[in-house]
Amino acid sequence: MTMTLPWMPVIISAGAPTLKRPVGAPIFEQLVADWTAAGRAVPGRNDPEWSRLAGQSPWPDR
Known part of the structure; x- marks a missing residue:
C-alpha cells in the first residue's frame, strides 16, 4: 500500500x-x-581523490 499526497x-x-x-x-x-x-x-573546490576514483571504470578488467 502506498500513500501519496494530492498535488499542491x-x-x-x-x-x-x-x-x-x-x-x-x-x-x-x-x-x-x-x-x-x-x-x-x-x-x-576540486577534490583530486574524488576525481581519480570517479574517473575509474567500475569494472577494471573490462
Missing part, C-alpha cells in the same frame, strides 16, 4: 525579501583553511 501548488510571493549571504564570513574562511591544511575535501 507552491505559492511564492514576488515581493518577499531575500536574505543576502555574508561575503567572506570569517568563520567559514577559517574552516576552509583548517580543512585544507588537514588535507580534507572542501565543498566547492
